[in-house]
Amino acid sequence: MNELEQTFCGYVALLGRPNVGKSTLLNHLLQQKIAITSRKPQTTRQNMLGVDTQGVYQAIYMDTPGIHRNTEKALNRYMVANATAALRDVDLRVMLIEAGKWKDEDAHVLEMLRHADTVNIAVLSKVDLLANKNQLLPEIERINAMGVFSEIIPLSALRNEGVEHFRQQVFARLPAGPHLFSADEITDQSERRLVEEIVREKLMRQLGDEIPHSAAVVVERFVASEKITEIHADIYVERDGQKRIVIGKQGARLKLIGQEARKDIERMLDNKVMLHLFVKVKKGWTNNNKLMTRLGYQ
Ligand SMILES: Nc1nc2c(ncn2[C@@H]2O[C@H](COP(=O)(O)OP(=O)(O)OP(=O)(O)O)[C@@H](O)[C@H]2O)c(=O)[nH]1
Numbered sequence: 001m002n003e004l005e006q007t008f009c010g011y012v013a014l015l016g017r018p019n020v021g022k023s024t025l026l027n028h029l030l031q032q033k034i035a036i037t038s039r040k041p042q043t044t045r046q047n048m049l050g051v052d053t054q055g056v057y058q059a060i061y062m063d064t065p066g067i068h069r070n071t072e073k074a075l076n077r078y079m080v081a082n083a084t085a086a087l088r089d090v091d092l093r094v095m096l097i098e099a100g101k102w103k104d105e106d107a108h109v110l111e112m113l114r115h116a117d118t119v120n121i122a123v124l125s126k127v128d129l130l131a132n133k134n135q136l137l138p139e140i141e142r143i144n145a146m147g148v149f150s151e152i153i154p155l156s157a158l159r160n161e162g163v164e165h166f167r168q169q170v171f172a173r174l175p176a177g178p179h180l181f182s183a184d185e186i187t188d189q190s191e192r193r194l195v196e197e198i199v200r201e202k203l204m205r206q207l208g209d210e211i212p213h214s215a216a217v218v219v220e221r222f223v224a225s226e227k228i229t230e231i232h233a234d235i236y237v238e239r240d241g242q243k244r245i246v247i248g249k250q251g252a253r254l255k256l257i258g259q260e261a262r263k264d265i266e267r268m269l270d271n272k273v274m275l276h277l278f279v280k281v282k283k284g285w286t287n288n289n290k291l292m293t294r295l296g297y298q
């Protein structure tokens with residue numbers, strides 16, 4: 001990049017109801033896995049940044065928790081508050097809508113976007129799942145008629161279709177300004193934090209519907225040497241019964257979770273990893289602000 005060249009940089013929020021593919025899109029844009037994903041809704045709990053720098057352009061994506069209306073528990077309120085904070089203070093807002101699967105929760109997100117004055121782009125996600133591609137055009141027209149979006153982009157992150165077009169559309173809308181991250185920085189998350197998230201992803205993926213939403217992971221020890229990185233992490237659940245399930249028969253489940261997590265962590269750190277997991281109970285932490293803060297949700 002020539003020093004005198006005009007550069008462009010801006011914050012881009014990825015928004016939408018749970019499970020529409022926000023985190024998956026971010027990972028595919030960066031061609032690196034930084035955000036955890038799962039088939040279960042409400043996987044992402046906190047905003048995180050992913051930086052896409054190419055030449056004069058720098059898009060600083062903000063992945064957000066899915067916006068939903070079940071806010072009985074403090075943790076759910078915290079998640080939605082994170083996402084709605086991202087609505088403000090960004091240069092560009094991208095709403096993901098699952099192609100062919102419009103729901104009430106989408107309408108709720110749309111109303112939030114309507115009341116802001118920054119540019120909005122709609123992404124129609126997971127188009128590979130559409131049985132009939134003829135559905136796409138009427139849906140694009142219907143969304144266009146809502147009068148909220150300057151652009152509607154169908155894509156499949158998993159098949160890498162439309163992702164490059166989306167990237168260019170975002171770049172084209174960034175305001176002029178200096179880059180805020182160096183070209184080799186791709187996230188604002190620490191390695192410890194990423195490890196916690198990887199372990200939580202394996203919990204999300206390997207356990208039934210209830211426990212993943214009651215689990216938190218905290219790295220207690222992280223010692224890196226040239227040959228090996230030793231990590232101790234605590235998994236917190238809300239009840240003794242949940243602890244038994246996470247551990248499994250003779251520790252089988254916990255072992256599997258550890259193996260899966262270790263593979264990902266080794267890839268990320270590019271080092272051998274010794275991972276020790278411990279399961280602990282913090283009664284009712286998802287509805288207790290003090291405990292949430294202790295477990296990393298401030
Ligand atoms: N077939 C298909 N599945 C996808 C695509 N993108 C995402 N998915 C799947 O959709 C599910 C949800 O993806 P996530 O990226 O976790 O969704 P999210 O919007 O971040 O969800 P929350 O964090 O819960 O709000 C996962 O099982 C993904 O593999 C896609 O392009 N095609």
Ligand SMILES: [Mg+2]
Binds near residue numbers: 024066
């Ligand atoms: Mg997510």
